[in-house]
Amino acid sequence: SDNELKMLLNNIGGLISMNSFLSTTFNRDLALMFAGDGSSSPSSESVLFQLECDTINKKKPFAATNTSENEVLFSIGTIFRIQNIGKLKDINNKVWFINLTLEDDNENEAHMQELMASTMAKISARPTVGSIADVLRNMGECQKAQKYYEIALKNIPSNDINNIARITTYIGDCKTEDHLALNKYMDALNKLEEQSPELNRIFVAQLYDKIGVVNFKLSCKF
Template identity: 35%
Template sequence: MKQTKGGLMSFNNFLSTSENRQVSLEFAREGASKNSDMVGILFIMTIDPDVCTKSKIPFADVSQVDFFEGQEAEILFTTHTIFRIDKIQQIHDDHTDRLWKVHLTLVGNDNHELNTLTAHVREEVNLKAPIRGWPQLAFILLKVGEPAKAKKLYKILLQKASSDKERSDYNHKLGWAY
């Protein structure tokens, strides 16, 4: 993460956050103390409500229905919400030397760097004869370095292929996966 300072990051699942710094710090400490190979990270997020509204980034204040009944002041963000990594600093405390705080800023859909990255990814996965559906997913898995998952999917597609051309294409891509 240190090498990506200034870059973009997203979380591949729902993001549970707390407006209560102490609650968040306890979660970070817990993660760092359970395993000596792990570090705890306190994410400090700058969220501009206008960016959420303009970019239609889904989030919900769930503090009244969370487990801690409002003490956590929990805000839930949708999957793949994108942030810029602004600053990374080690937190010194009495409990562990493996705590870090990472300052993030929410990025909207109008961000130039994000749009450039999105266009590049689309170009990378686009073929001369665009493919859709499961074959496209298998191809993307190959491109992002998940050959084992791509193999599984291509084997299924091969069994369901309805033409010699499809079988040829899937066998060819299976060769790439190996």
């Protein structure tokens, strides 16, 4: 979906774990047929996942099957790192590509523990409305997360500009329509710049990155 793609765009360099068996193929044309031609955007996006796997130096949680589709099947829990994301120029810029590299099987357990520890740390022993929203957003439950973020936003003191901007940004991340997400990002940016952009350089840079991604997506729709 558009919302899932947005989460991946915001997580380049991060990890993605498969919660079911993943069927892939060596046949690019066949994969593009399943991906679609991008005509359903923005309600749903067409995405071609391009996987890079070191078959010599890493253990292989996948196997080729003897089918006419040149299928390669990856096991449950396989972890990939998101390398880069963009539009396929040979498909009229309507289909996205996501380049993934297979993580070392020996490191998978450590990565899973890292992800679990991160999730538990966000929930904490005494969960807040904001921490619950963070977990829901990371799980892809963005509609539910947005409701919690909006509750949290109402309880933030008016002079706490950093947290207001942070929660406003997260609400933007949860929006399924790009123009609504852009409005939230711009709102957060304006609040930070009114306060003192020099004190929030990293946050401001991240917001400009999000704004750039959304503007790029909007420009591709016209």
